Amino acid sequence: MTKYDASDMQELIRKIQEYTATAEELRRFLQMTEQPALDDLLPYTEWQQSQEEALSSALKEKVMQAMPTNRLRPLKHYLRKSLPYAAAITLLLTLHRLLPRIGHRQSALLTAATKDGEIKRITLPDSTTVVLNARSAIRYASSPDTIREVFLEGEAYFDVKQNENKPFVVRSGALSTRVLGTSFNIRAYPGETQQLGVVSGKIQVSSPEGKSLVMVKGDQVTYDAAATFVSIATDPQQMSNWQKGIIDMNNLTLQQVTAILERWYSVKIMLLSPGIGQHVLSGTQTNTSLTATLESICFVYNLQYQQEGQVIKIREK
Numbered sequence: 001m002t003k004y005d006a007s008d009m010q011e012l013i014r015k016i017q018e019y020t021a022t023a024e025e026l027r028r029f030l031q032m033t034e035q036p037a038l039d040d041l042l043p044y045t046e047w048q049q050s051q052e053e054a055l056s057s058a059l060k061e062k063v064m065q066a067m068p069t070n071r072l073r074p075l076k077h078y079l080r081k082s083l084p085y086a087a088a089i090t091l092l093l094t095l096h097r098l099l100p101r102i103g104h105r106q107s108a109l110l111t112a113a114t115k116d117g118e119i120k121r122i123t124l125p126d127s128t129t130v131v132l133n134a135r136s137a138i139r140y141a142s143s144p145d146t147i148r149e150v151f152l153e154g155e156a157y158f159d160v161k162q163n164e165n166k167p168f169v170v171r172s173g174a175l176s177t178r179v180l181g182t183s184f185n186i187r188a189y190p191g192e193t194q195q196l197g198v199v200s201g202k203i204q205v206s207s208p209e210g211k212s213l214v215m216v217k218g219d220q221v222t223y224d225a226a227a228t229f230v231s232i233a234t235d236p237q238q239m240s241n242w243q244k245g246i247i248d249m250n251n252l253t254l255q256q257v258t259a260i261l262e263r264w265y266s267v268k269i270m271l272l273s274p275g276i277g278q279h280v281l282s283g284t285q286t287n288t289s290l291t292a293t294l295e296s297i298c299f300v301y302n303l304q305y306q307q308e309g310q311v312i313k314i315r316e317k
Contacts, residue, residue, distance in 0.1 A: 113137035114154075116266035119243065124150070127161040128168060133242050134263040135189070155187040157240045160201075175223055179203045184215075185240045192259065194223040197236025205229075241284065247293065249281040254297065257281055258314075265290045267307075272315040276303060 112132065114120045120132045124140055126148055132138065136154025141147065148163070152172040160168045162181025170177040172188035175196075182201020188194045196205060197220035205213045209227045220232040220239060234250065241248045247264075249257050255277035258269040267290070271277045279301050285293045294305050294312070305314045 109139040109151075110142050111137060111139050116262075117264050126163065126166075126168075129159040131157040131240075131243055133157075133187075152186060152188055154189055155185070155242070157183070157185045157243060159183045173223075174208050174227075176206045177203050178206070185236060187239070189259070189263075192256075193225070195232075195239065196221055196223070197232075197239040199236050199240070245286060245288070247285040249283055249285060252281055253277060254279045254281060254301070254314075257297070261290065261293065267310045267312055269312045269314065272313055273303075276301065276314065276316060 112120065112122045112130075114132045114134055114136050116134055118134055122130045122132065122138070124130060125143060128148070130138060130150070133155035136152070136156060138153075138156060139151040141149065147169070148166050149169045149171065152170055158168075158170065158179075160179050160181050160183070164180055168179045168181075170179075170186060172186050173190075173194055175188070175194060177184075177186065177196065179201065182203060183199040184201070184203055185197045185199070186194070187196075196203075196215065198215045198217055200217050202214065202216045205215060205221075205223075207223065207227055207229075211227070211229065213221065213229050215221065218236065220234055220236045222230045222232060224230065232251075238248050238250070247257070247260060252260075254271065258271065258277075261267065262269055281297065281300070285296060294314075297303065298305055298314070302317050303314055304317050305312055307313075
């Protein structure tokens with residue numbers, strides 16, 4: 001292998017860990033792990049100095065579930081020499097989540113997506129109803145006879161058709177949500193804290209770290225960058241107010257609200273004064289006018305905004 005291959009490996013690892021790798025890049029990474037001289041590809045000097053670690057029984061089970069048997073052998077060395085070790089497990093599970101057809105277990109996946117400011121209702125082959133919020137996308141199997149599994153990026157409300165023999169699974173970011181028949185909302189935009197709320201029924205949410213949480217009607221949680229589940233004491237019905245064209249700003253920071261406005265109105269919002277992004281808002285706003293929403297926010301915190309085309313700049317007065 002050449003020096004370029006080592007650099008390529010490092011770039012692939014970075015993209016995989018940041019969830020930006022394409023399907024083709026994931027396949028190339030797997031091909032690299034099958035090379036006999038794998039050590040020559042690894043970009044970190046510390047790799048050679050690290051100690052081998054044994055897999056816990058829980059992690060072993062996750063690895064077995066994540067990859068078919070014929071893929072486990074070439075990855076064994078990579079897993080046990082990982083720095084940090086837990087990152088390799090996360091990496092492997094990420095590969096499984098982003099490249100569902102590695103094991104050739106699924107039929108072709110269909111994609112449904114929304115643009116900025118668009119809300120779309122979709123009926124899946126198994127009669128499950130999905131409502132997609134702005135700038136969101138799901139991938140799902142074209143046949144109801146296959147496993148009921150969808151891949152979500154963005155926000156969606158699910159009303160799942162009950163089938164006790166085939167649980168419904170939503171994979172969003174690092175989380176896997178398993179249900180039988182229920183209605184719930186998942187917000188999983190890249191770079192933002194995930195949020196889940198159960199309107200009816202029961203779901204089980206699992207993380208790559210081995211954490212599992214059972215949620216019932218009325219439960220709402222966030223899952224942050226520290227891999228921590230935090231309960232929220234609000235009605236999950238409010239989480240899906242976006243279906244009615246309502247922005248629910250309760251307990252959201254200005255930074256979080258501007259991200260919502262950017263998706264709904266296809267604009268770029270810049271917060272120019274230090275600290276204003278941490279202002280906590282309250283109340284709701286009907287999605288009828290960007291100007292009205294901005295004026296309301298600025299009035300409360302003595303801010304001002306300036307719009308130049310699709311760019312909006314907010315600062316203190």
